[in-house]
Amino acid sequence: MAKAATQVPLLQIKNLKKDFGDQQILKGIDETVNAGQVICIIGPSGSGKSTLLRCLNHLEQPTSGSVLVDGKALHDFTNKELASLGERIGMVFQDFNLFPNLTVIENVKLAPKRVKGMSDQAAEAVGMKLLAQVGLAEKAAVYPASLSGGQAQRVAMARALAMHPEVMLFDEPTSALDPEMVGEVLHVMQGLAETGMTMVVVTHEMGFARKVADEVWFMADGQLQEKAAPETLFSAPATDRAREFIDKII
Numbered sequence: 001m002a003k004a005a006t007q008v009p010l011l012q013i014k015n016l017k018k019d020f021g022d023q024q025i026l027k028g029i030d031e032t033v034n035a036g037q038v039i040c041i042i043g044p045s046g047s048g049k050s051t052l053l054r055c056l057n058h059l060e061q062p063t064s065g066s067v068l069v070d071g072k073a074l075h076d077f078t079n080k081e082l083a084s085l086g087e088r089i090g091m092v093f094q095d096f097n098l099f100p101n102l103t104v105i106e107n108v109k110l111a112p113k114r115v116k117g118m119s120d121q122a123a124e125a126v127g128m129k130l131l132a133q134v135g136l137a138e139k140a141a142v143y144p145a146s147l148s149g150g151q152a153q154r155v156a157m158a159r160a161l162a163m164h165p166e167v168m169l170f171d172e173p174t175s176a177l178d179p180e181m182v183g184e185v186l187h188v189m190q191g192l193a194e195t196g197m198t199m200v201v202v203t204h205e206m207g208f209a210r211k212v213a214d215e216v217w218f219m220a221d222g223q224l225q226e227k228a229a230p231e232t233l234f235s236a237p238a239t240d241r242a243r244e245f246i247d248k249i250i
């Protein structure tokens with residue numbers, strides 16, 4: 001359990017709806033993520049989990065409703081504020097998205113230099129510290145192609161953290177990994193949670209959710225059907241819907 005959870009709203013989701021064509025994918029989500037909280041989102045494929053995450057960092061724009069970051073609605077952000085949203089909200093995807101033509105340390109240094117205007121030396125120092133944090137300092141000079149999936153995902157995490165985000169979003173970060181590599185990635189995520197990082201994690205890793213999440217949200221059909229502390233949601237879900245889903249992933 002993240003010890004740092006506060007009552008300070010960092011992300012507020014207000015009656016968030018998202019349509020693609022004539023399909024309503026998010027049907028009115030109302031939720032809050034407080035600073036220091038770790039939220040795990042579970043739910044069947046196609047239920048809108050990725051779309052919700054993408055609305056949180058403005059990769060998708062809601063059809064109606066709003067997302068507030070630190071109390072300010074994204075639709076009221078200036079272009080400049082929107083441009084820096086990527087610094088404030090880090091995201092880690094299922095398939096890592098590392099730049100294959102850059103070494104590991106260059107991957108981590110790129111955004112701090114380009115976006116924050118950090119000197120090479122300063123970015124190197126930050127980057128090496130973060131690679132050490134994810135257990136990969138010795139891989140700094142290699143190219144992503146020589147990394148295992150678990151290592152690549154840990155580099156992706158270091159790269160996102162290099163911008164000192166206020167919140168980290170993870171979209172099924174271990175789904176593309178061979179089973180023996182899942183643990184190392186979850187271990188680093190748990191360490192990150194223990195630093196007090198606010199995290200929203202789409203994952204079906206129940207062991208992780210039980211240990212680390214403050215709340216689990218169960219989504220189905222574009223709606224948040226149920227939310228609870230992990231021990232409650234996994235052991236005694238309130239709805240048949242959630243029970244059926246949890247029985248399948250156990």
Ligand code: ADP
Pocket residue numbers: 020025043044045046047048049050051052
């Ligand atoms: P989940 O992450 O829970 O599996 P998604 O948010 O990825 O669900 O997708 C929910 C639904 O929205 C799916 O039916 C998907 O096909 C649809 N969808 C997602 N993104 C787009 C898009 N850019 N254009 C059209 N349909 C989309």
Ligand code: MG
Pocket residue numbers: 049050051171
């Ligand atoms: Mg998804």
